Amino acid sequence: AQTVTQSQPEMSVQEAETVTLSCTYDTSESDYYLFWYKQPPSRQMILVIRQEAYKQQNATENRFSVNFQKAAKSFSLKISDSQLGDAAMYFCAYLSYNNNDMRFGAGTRLTVKP
Amino acid sequence: EPEVTQTPSHQVTQMGQEVILRCVPISNHLYFYWYRQILGQKVEFLVSFYNNEISEKSEIFDDQFSVERPDGSNFTLKIRSTKLEDSAMYFCASRKTGGRGGYTFGSGTRLTVV
Numbered sequence: 001a002q003t004v005t006q007s008q009p010e011m012s013v014q015e016a017e018t019v020t021l022s023c024t025y026d027t028s029e030s031d032y033y034l035f036w037y038k039q040p041p042s043r044q045m046i047l048v049i050r051q052e053a054y055k056q057q058n059a060t061e062n063r064f065s066v067n068f069q070k071a072a073k074s075f076s077l078k079i080s081d082s083q084l085g086d087a088a089m090y091f092c093a094y095l096s097y098n099n100n101d102m103r104f105g106a107g108t109r110l111t112v113k114p
Numbered sequence: 115e116p117e118v119t120q121t122p123s124h125q126v127t128q129m130g131q132e133v134i135l136r137c138v139p140i141s142n143h144l145y146f147y148w149y150r151q152i153l154g155q156k157v158e159f160l161v162s163f164y165n166n167e168i169s170e171k172s173e174i175f176d177d178q179f180s181v182e183r184p185d186g187s188n189f190t191l192k193i194r195s196t197k198l199e200d201s202a203m204y205f206c207a208s209r210k211t212g213g214r215g216g217y218t219f220g221s222g223t224r225l226t227v228v
Contacts, residue, residue: 045205101172104158106156
């Protein structure tokens with residue numbers, strides 16, 4: 001079964017600085033999706049960015065970008081120019097092409113210091 | 115932007131009672147999901163639903179749980195004889211057919227069993 005590991009329970013960044021959140025996963029599949037979700041204190045799950053495994057180019061969404069290393073099964077999220085509103089729990093998630101259940105990591109709590 | 119709507123946002127129930135959590139998926143979406151997040155833990159898959167039947171379910175989704183799409187718009191999760199350990203955030207999600215990257219989560223229902 002696929003597993004997703006986020007090795008950083010908590011991270012902190014200074015406002016306007018850059019931070020990278022780590023995620024690794026375990027799978028024997030070659031086709032899949034990877035996601036980063038943001039969960040603010042309201043606990044809503046907000047999609048930040050997604051990556052399709054067959055695409056070599058790293059996904060970017062404004063200040064958010066990923067470093068997708070398929071061979072290493074690594075999918076880190078880089079947040080540039082951090083803002084106070086970026087403070088939240090961030091979950092990495094894996095979705096297989098072959099089934100429906102999205103697998104989540106344990107999350108990283110990001111604090112942004114003014 | 116289309117949203118997945120969940121009601122209520124917070125429900126308190128006594129142990130042993132039945133609860134129904136409601137979701138209105140995005141209108142042109144055909145795949146529906148329920149996920150659960152116990153406080154401080156990772157998000158866990160419960161069940162997926164397509165073409166008016168369950169397509170996949172996890173080991174968590176036992177006989178205590180059931181899902182229904184009673185009227186073509188609502189998608190409900192029923193929990194019979196609630197237990198203290200059922201206290202969690204319950205997220206509904208939906209996606210378009212063929213759009214594996216197009217998961218949209220609702221804002222969640224916080225269930226508290228007392």
